[in-house]
Amino acid sequence: MTVPAPGPRPGDPRPGAERPVAALRAEVxxxxxxxxxxxxxxxxxxxxxxxxxxxxxxxxxxxxxERE
Incomplete structure (x- = not known):
């Protein structure tokens, strides 16, 4: 029996959807x-x-x- 790999959690960003720091700072x-x-x-x-x-x-x- 195989165990499926966990998928993204609700609210997790989509892979490849990294936002620039400036955009995140502006949102905050x-x-x-x-x-x-x-x-x-x-x-x-x-x-x-x-x-x-x-x-x-x-x-x-x-x-x-994620950037670390």
Whole structure:
């Protein structure tokens, strides 16, 4: 019996879809900058903004680990 090799996890970048550091930095900067507008937004919208920042940071950190 053979065991299949694991495939990519959900959210993993596709092979060959490496993004340049500048693009990742811009994505993180945009997500963090959007937090400045939270004072004017309903509290119910805050979790989605934090999730966007978390996702952007995760992608940037994951890309950094792949470059090592």
């Amino acid at each position: 900067d945009a997500a963090v900058t959007a937090l400045d507008a939270l004072d004017d937004r309903p509290v119910a919208e805050h979790p989605a903004a934090f999730e966007r920042v978390h996702a952007a940071l995760g992608r940037a950190l994951g890309a950094g680990a």
